Amino acid sequence: MVYVFAGTGQAGSAIVDDVFGHRRVSTPASPLVFNSTIRDLRNLSNVDEANQYGIAERHGLVERGTPGFEEQVTGGFGRNPVQADEVMSNNREELLDTLSTHFDEPDGTPGDIPFAFVCLGLGGGTGCGIAPHVADAIKTYTDGVAQIIAVAVLPNTKGPVSEDDEKISAGRQAWNTVYGLDRLEESVDGIVLVDNQRLAYEDAAEGRFSEYNEYVASGLVDLISGSTLERIDPGEYDDVDPPVVDLQDVVTSLSFDTRGTNSRPGYATIGRSVSMTQSLLGYLLPFVGSQNVDSSALSRLAASKQTLSGVSPEEAEKAIGLVRAPVEYISGGGRRIETSTMRRFLEAQCPEVNLGVALTRRNLASFTSLFTYRRENVDRITEIEQRADEYEAESEVGQTI
Template sequence: MQYLFVGAGQAGTQIVDQIFAHDNIDLRAEAIAFNSTIQDLERLDNIPQERWYGISRNQGLVGGTERGFEEQVTGGFGQTPTASDEVMKRNEGEVGRVLDEVYAELEADPSTLQYAFIFLGFGGGTGCGIAPHLAREIRSYSPSEMDIIAVGVLPNTQLVDATGWEDDDDAGGGQITQCQNTVFGLDNLETEVESIVLVDNQRLALDVAQGNEFSDYNRYVADAFLDIVLGAERERTGGDLDVQMQDVDLQDLVRFIDGDGFRAGYATLGRGVRQTESLLGYLTPGKIGRRPIRETELIADAIDRQTLDGFTPTDAESAVAVAQAPAWCWNEKEISLGAVYDELLYYCSDANAGWAVTKRNLASVTTAFRFERENLDRIAEIERIAEREGST
């Protein structure tokens, strides 16, 4: 098992569940879900119950198939990450026991674990409280060097502004609490991981997700993350290419979005997609119905649909992109990796790009832009809100 995908709390487990809806992802990866609410775990469709672990105030980590699971995992932490943080402190070493169980069942060698991805929501009480402990214990468990990338969901703060929030406004007060939780989570997590990829719920008000559905947004995040992290490995077909592939592997990704060794780098994701064939092209063999592909449009869409509100690409320290398209697009130079790379360089002087072949009739460019925390206006906004008086 080379990759470990860990969901922490409601938001994190839902995104991992969407990732494991993809075909063949489980051939080299394993998913584990940690949550404090049974009802949320029961909504998972693609993570089996033997990979569920409840966070119990009194019992620590409880396996989803253990006798009395429902009685021991009795509810969440009420938007209080310090409470789940204390539970993990009292049960230090339990994550190692969980990993022992997983590896023993898989008959796998822990030294094969190279990358762990931890998904969480920063606004609640479970994910941002337990995620730093998960990262630290996973790293300690692996006998070889590894990289850990966190993917964290930021809260929507639209109800809180400089003039419109009153002290007795429950919704506004709740968002201030979520911002305080976010700062707590970021401060504790950024010293435990190489990178933190930000996913902003405020983007739900924009055009990233159709119908403002969380499930659509989670699917978008899952697709973008898999494209940028595992795109070449998932989609490689090889034999029908006239040109040599140039991959962006995970080491490239980590180099372009990680931090300075003491503090995580921050990154955003964005994905632009176009169909390469019309309906006539699906029904008729040959070149009939093929559509022109413009790299500038794909990059523009990827930038417009970044997972962070208020995203400014020219503030980024570095950027990386993965372009995917059917073999005929590459063979006939319908899409050019050089054009994708040049477009990235327009925004950021430190850039890299790779490409992969997909069997789908889609062309896509997925980007990750890396920032220092102090250069992210959205984080600064959340920090300002967290300092406001009158929160509950």
């Protein structure tokens, strides 16, 4: 069994790279990244070249180790997801062959992939155009078994954005976003939104994107790995019987009508808060310097750090949370984290809640939460749709894209 993390385009590949910067997530997870410029692939630090692929208009899907790779994968798609979509449409069989190469069992049978994550940026061309094809290929490869979560980055649509001295229309990015979301909904089971506009109001925002990706990656690792991240068996400890959430619980929290024929992906936002459980003195002297953790503050802080601009958890319909803490903060001791307080906080926001607890050997307590909404209730998407309509009307986009 393996979990697949597929990064598409610059933003999606960067998130996958940061996920695999967490050493303990390397098993049972496996990365694949697909990009249209060699520069972006060179920026990856944690994904081996054997797991990297280029996308080129003339050459289609190109393995990183292919002779002449740098000459074949050069130009990108100029923020045109329609063009990227067409190229990948013509290379669907090659994409399936790629999955077979990486995940087939020794006897040639398809590998066991119960869950996959497809990461992408919605404002550009490559990721926005090819991500649905990657999701569809994983579904096809697993004969429909794999459940797929998209991690999608919304662009800043407040105004023109400068990149490599080129002015990029916010309206064009909005149009790309709607184009990507409409197609993505047909291919995935749930969508986690990461909003770059959250950084638009900060000084030196461009320098914060790397930190933002790391923040998102840490939240994903917590939720995805659950109790298996550090392989700590709660049964080894007396008075410890924590509730568990697994990836199936995460998918259920991200989907609507999951048992019916009209299943729809939900749109979620992720938040994470951390509190140290050991003072500096405690690092120097054993059994000294332990600190209490404010359960209520940890919950509120995670909710305030959600990765979507202009959204309120009170408008969510589902929520899932994971508490990670040292064993002494989970057992019945005096420093016990009040998980019931955290559950009540989530239940005060929305009607359907799931809460799990996992142990860690690190001197910190963290709370990671997902709040899930229906698309029509996310004002940020409505704003982007309106901006996209304006752009289409102004530029007659049907003729120019």
